[in-house]
Each structure stands twice: as C-alpha cells, then as structure tokens.
Amino acid sequence: MVTMFWFALAIDLIAISLLSYVLYFRRHGRRDLLLAYVALNTGIFAVVSMMTGQEVALAVGFGLFGVLSILRLRSDLISQGEIGYYFTAIALGLINAVAISAPWVLLGLNALLLTVMYVGDHPRLLSRHERRMLTLDAIHEDPVALRQDLSARLRAQVTRVDVIEVDYVRDLMVVDVRFRVPAPTAPPARSGTAARWEGR
Incomplete structure (x- = not known):
C-alpha cells in the first residue's frame, strides 16, 4: 500500500507539472495561476490520501471539490479557459488519491484529462x-x-x-x-519574369 501511495504521488506530480507548466504556463504565461494549480492539486491529493476508507475519501474529496470551486469562482476574475484548468487540477488530485488501488484506471484517467486539455486549448483549434x-x-x-x-x-x-x-x-x-477573423492572405508570388528583371 505504501508503494502504491508513492506511485500515485509520482503520477500526480508528473500530471500536474504537465498541466500547469507545459500546457498552461507556456501558452498563457500567468505564474500566479501556475502556483495556484499546483498548490490545489497537491493539497487535494494530500488531504484525500489521509482518509482511511475509500468511500470516506471520495465523499470528502467531492466536498473539497465543491468548496474550493465556490471559493475560487468568487475571487478575482479569471477566464473560462483558466477555470477549466482549475477544475482539471482539482480532478487530477482527487483521482490520483482515490484510485491508488487501480493503477491502470489512474493512469488512464490522467492521460484522458491531459489529452482533453491539450486538444481543447490548442492554439490552432478554432483560432480564428x-x-x-x-x-x-x-x-x-x-x-x-x-x-x-x-x-x-x-x-x-x-x-x-x-x-x-x-x-x-x-x-x-x-x-x-x-x-x-478572416484567414490571412498569402503574399502574391513573384513572377519569373520579374525575378529575372530584378537580377539584371
């Protein structure tokens, strides 16, 4: 059980690092929210991991999820996309703490959440x-x-x-x-005659 705890903690730290830095910070550049995502994620993981029973941990985890969501949404303004990162950070901490006994489920859900955020917030998706x-x-x-x-x-x-x-x-x-916004227009191609004339 101790080994699985350290395994889940390692997966959680890797997942929140990918989410907060690789996906969020490199695209949006807000250091304060990067710290908030990491702190919320590790805090949720630590508190839920201390619960003895899985049912109790799940109930407490969802309770913390709701309370922290209300507190966060009542604070300073953040965009809807940043709220998505916020909920994903909480969900990762909750999943990794509760699903310790099912490592393949844990890995699959982590990969699913990170993939969804990578695709959903990709700069090329609906960029116009x-x-x-x-x-x-x-x-x-x-x-x-x-x-x-x-x-x-x-x-x-x-x-x-x-x-x-x-x-x-x-x-x-x-x-x-x-x-x-309209698609950017490509510059007109230079004709071969004009290119030869300029070269003379």
Whole structure:
C-alpha cells in the first residue's frame, strides 16, 4: 500500500507539472495561476490520501471539490479557459488519491484529462474565432445596423451579438461580440519574369 501511495504521488506530480507548466504556463504565461494549480492539486491529493476508507475519501474529496470551486469562482476574475484548468487540477488530485488501488484506471484517467486539455486549448483549434466585450460610442436600435458597425470596426465576420448595457444618458452601449477573423492572405508570388528583371 505504501508503494502504491508513492506511485500515485509520482503520477500526480508528473500530471500536474504537465498541466500547469507545459500546457498552461507556456501558452498563457500567468505564474500566479501556475502556483495556484499546483498548490490545489497537491493539497487535494494530500488531504484525500489521509482518509482511511475509500468511500470516506471520495465523499470528502467531492466536498473539497465543491468548496474550493465556490471559493475560487468568487475571487478575482479569471477566464473560462483558466477555470477549466482549475477544475482539471482539482480532478487530477482527487483521482490520483482515490484510485491508488487501480493503477491502470489512474493512469488512464490522467492521460484522458491531459489529452482533453491539450486538444481543447490548442492554439490552432478554432483560432480564428474570438470574443470581446466592446463599449460603443453610439446606440444602435437596429440589430442589422449594429452588426454592420461591429463588422466594420473589427474587420471580421460577426457571428453573434448580445447587448449587455444601453446608456442613453452617455449615448453608449456595451455589447458582447463573437466574431470570426478572416484567414490571412498569402503574399502574391513573384513572377519569373520579374525575378529575372530584378537580377539584371
């Protein structure tokens, strides 16, 4: 049992290192959240591992999962993607502490979570789709005119617009915009004649 504990701890440390540094920090660069992910993961693993029975450990683990989630979501603002990393860090610690007696299940779930985060947060996945909160210095009553104005400002294809706030006193509106940026155009190829002429 002691051997399996150290095995699970090693797997957990490897998994959280891959998640927090290789996947998250190298893509997003926030050192504070890297530390938060590592601390939460190892803390969950340590507390749940101290529980004597597997059923008790599972119940306590899910309780900690819920409490820490509420505390984290009520603190400073983080993006939805960073919340995904946050939950994955907690899940890794919980899985590795509970599934000590089933090493193949433990390894499989670790690999599954890391693979999902690698693919889901890959820079090339839906890289042309973006979302922004914009404050416009004009109020558009017509949805078509609003889309046209946003398309001209963003130079992109607007796919969805949600009006968050309209202020008639200051003559402005706040909108949540989802848009698709155009694909970058390749530079025109130089013709052979032009290349020979420049070489003379």
